[in-house]
Amino acid sequence: MRLDLREPQEGRRRKKRRVRSRTFESALALPQIHPRRKKARRLRRKRPARPQPSRTDVAAAVESPRWGWRGFFRRLPVLLLLLGLIGLLAYGSADASFFIYEAEVTGAERLDPAAIYQAAGIHELNIFWIRPEEVEARLEALDGVKAARVRCDLFPARVAIQVEERQPLVLWRALVQGHDWWLDEDGVVLPYHGDPADPQVLFVVDSSDRALAVGQTLQPPGLVESVQRLAEALPGVRVFFYEAERGLGFYQVQDGRQWAVYVGGSENLERKIQALRALTDYLTAHRIQPRYVDVRWPEHLVYGQ
Template sequence: MGAQAIKYQTTAARPRLSMDPVLKFWQARGVKFSGMLALGLLVWLIYMLFTSSAFFVYGAEIRGNVAVSAREIYTAGQIDSQSIFWISPAEVERNIEALPNIKSASVTVKLPAQVAIDVAERRPQLLWQSGDTIWWVDEEGTVVPPKAEMEDMLKIVDDDRQALEVGYHIDPALIKGAQTLRILAPDVRVVRHARATGLVVATPEGWPVYLGDGTDMKAKLMVLSALLPQLRENERPPVYIDLRDPLQPVYRTLPEIRIDPPPLRQPVPVRPQIAPQYRRNRP
């Protein structure tokens, strides 16, 4: 028998592919990995929100202003170049309401960078002049600096020249009385005021009329209308007419001036002048 070559062939068993290790790894560390991924995305999103120019304020819609300029209101709000996420509407409202001529403010913000400001101004009801300084006074009696010339507005001239400041409050009854006076007597453009007599107006004859603190203005003017015809017939004009109490009007007339003729002087008899006589001395 001849020799035969024997061939040996080994076959290795192929391993079976399984996803179990991957699933076990994901189950063990997948939640943590997902959290880290979500945190990273959140940090990136916050970074983009706070650094993107799309969320920074460079203007605002301002409504309700007449005397105060929009630029002045916008500057007072302190919102320029600020991130919309850092703006506090309540704080902006306080900043704007600090302006003397602003009575109230309302601020709303919207994404990405929209700011709306609604204001209510202190509307002047009359002018108040103390010395050379003129102020605006609103219906509440609040003193504010003037923003424009108001030629047709009623002016009160303070004879006491008391120094006023922004925010000073004048008695609202005085303001209301002056407004009633202007309505009932449209020709009156200037009213004087003193702490001792209150509001003072002048009749066409120039007689001063004391009207007090401004209350019962309609009743006081009715009494004045009834008194004037009587006073005009009087030969002696009044020095003043006091209507601070309309139920007890008082007026004072000029005292009667009497010019008495000079007293007659008795004639002084004239004595004849006698020439002096000189005696001669005997030798």
């Protein structure tokens, strides 16, 4: 006996219709409403308020020229001038006509002009690189040069050097060296000689142990000046002597008689000269012939017989 377990087709169809009708009815009768999701608000940072331009700023921005053809033509003369200066500088730095190969040296009577030019340190230098004050300092450091002046010209490029030499006024004989040195008015030992026959030249014989050299200044200061002042105050006296203990002195000659006069240092020289004149008048009036006169201390005159 067979049992048919399958449902009848009509039942299955009804079932399907019911399900479909339910689904259709529920779709029509009860529409599903989904709640809207709120969009996440983005937090925006507050930007600082922009400052409003003032009237002066607006006017300046309107009046300020913009870089364009008009601005280019306005700046064109400045650019041309700048290019011209750069070209002139390059030309002056490279052209051989602006370099120094010789100089005009004047005032050098005893010194060699070629040596002065070499000491100036300007050979083959560009005229724009030469500083006259530095060249003058180098020249004044030379022995025998008292002062120097340097002038530079551009067109044409040339340098003129004018020197003032020290004049030899005193012939100083150092017995310890057996040598004669020429000194100028400042007591500077010179590298050249003067003229012994010149009536302005004075002579000093130094018996101390002093040793001199070219360029050195005689010590103590003022000795040459004292010799000159004594020569002016005592006509006919041109020869002096210097001793380590008694200092400066000379030989005074009067009426065929001669005696040594010790002056000492340069201090109170005018007072010493006045005291010497007074003492000479006293000795002449009393017919005293001294062997020496010492005026190193004007308040205490000493003479020996």
